[in-house]
Amino acid sequence: MENTxxxxxxPNGPAMMEGKVxxxxxxxxxxxxxxxxxxxxCGHSRNKPFxxxxxxxxxFCG
Ligand code: FES
Incomplete structure (x- = not known):
């Protein structure tokens, strides 16, 4: 799906988005x-939201 x-x-890390956002x-x-x-x-990044x-x-556990 092209626009998906x-x-x-x-686990214990970021949310990975794949696609064009x-x-x-x-x-x-x-x-x-x-x-x-x-x-x-986790809230600790110095480059939020990344x-x-x-x-x-x-x-971080989550
Ligand atoms: S999830 Fe990687 S710095 Fe916050």
Whole structure:
């Protein structure tokens, strides 16, 4: 399906989105992403809403 976005919750890590997505940030800025986009679920990323690997250092379980 061409316009389908697949979201996979990675154990103890981010939510992986695969497909073309338009992300609207809190300030209203829009950012188009294609391919794999990792969204932080742990709350520790310094690059929210994206995962920067901090979940590993913080022992995120979820
Ligand atoms: S899930 Fe990776 S930094 Fe939060």
């Amino acid at each position: 976005v697949k979201i996979t919750i990675l 338009n992300i609207v940030h809190a300030d209203g800025k829009e950012e188009m992403r294609e391919g794999k986009t990792m969204l932080c679920r 995962c920067d690997g901090q979940h590993k250092a913080n022992g």
